Amino acid sequence: MNKRVLFLIKAIFVILVLILFAFAANWHFNKNVSYTNDLPDKKTLIVYYSHSNHTEEIANIIKQYLNCDIKKIKSEEYENINTIDLTNLVTEQIQKNYLPKTEKVDISGYNVIFIGSPVWKGDLSLPVKSFLINNDFKNKTIIPFYTFGGYVDKPKLDNEIKKISNNDNVLPSFLTVHYKFAFIEYRVTRWLNKIHLN
Numbered sequence: 001m002n003k004r005v006l007f008l009i010k011a012i013f014v015i016l017v018l019i020l021f022a023f024a025a026n027w028h029f030n031k032n033v034s035y036t037n038d039l040p041d042k043k044t045l046i047v048y049y050s051h052s053n054h055t056e057e058i059a060n061i062i063k064q065y066l067n068c069d070i071k072k073i074k075s076e077e078y079e080n081i082n083t084i085d086l087t088n089l090v091t092e093q094i095q096k097n098y099l100p101k102t103e104k105v106d107i108s109g110y111n112v113i114f115i116g117s118p119v120w121k122g123d124l125s126l127p128v129k130s131f132l133i134n135n136d137f138k139n140k141t142i143i144p145f146y147t148f149g150g151y152v153d154k155p156k157l158d159n160e161i162k163k164i165s166n167n168d169n170v171l172p173s174f175l176t177v178h179y180k181f182a183f184i185e186y187r188v189t190r191w192l193n194k195i196h197l198n
């Protein structure tokens with residue numbers, strides 16, 4: 001093999017190893033999320049809706065690092081239906097401005113609320129909208145996270161949360177496409193560290 005080609009291959013290999021090393025080191029130092037969720041002003045709850053478990057996966061990672069309470073928003077209307085039927089139903093409901101009934105989630109004892117939603121038709125999922133309408137977010141900090149499948153306008157979702165909850169105290173949100181869960185723990189912990197919870 002030509003000496004130059006060999007040198008190039010070696011150089012690329014070294015660069016790749018260095019990138020991998022930098023990545024691993026970055027993750028190592030990022031991984032610890034220091035957060036005390038039982039301080040009187042930091043009682044934390046994760047609330048999420050999930051139909052096909054992507055958003056649930058993110059909720060569980062957050063819980064793993066913050067060790068706080070977690071509650072799933074439940075709505076009988078969407079149980080045991082496949083994605084195609086769900087999409088048809090939701091399309092119809094959006095046209096009618098309809099919001100589903102959801103089981104009550106009591107947020108009264110918490111001041112920091114993580115809210116997780118799948119993206120539905122470019123917007124928040126309907127059960128999350130119901131949850132936002134049915135609760136009082138006065139003096140609470142909201143931290144949103146979303147999963148989606150194709151395209152989404154994140155600022156629009158954040159603004160929806162602010163508008164419906166009637167609360168501007170919304171910290172930067174986390175967004176991930178559902179089939180790119182690679183390095184997901186790294187990305188979630190980096191986000192949690194960036195928003196300076198403590």
Ligand SMILES: Cc1cc2nc3c(=O)[nH]c(=O)nc-3n(C[C@H](O)[C@H](O)[C@H](O)COP(=O)(O)O)c2cc1C
Nearest residue numbers: 050051052053054055118119121122148149150151
């Ligand atoms: C009714 C419905 C509408 C959706 N609309 C969108 C959309 O507008 N944009 C998008 O990127 N993904 C859309 N998706 C894909 C979901 O956002 C994605 O699969 C998400 O990760 C599902 O989360 P879950 O598994 O927690 O339910 C839609 C899915 C459903 C079921």
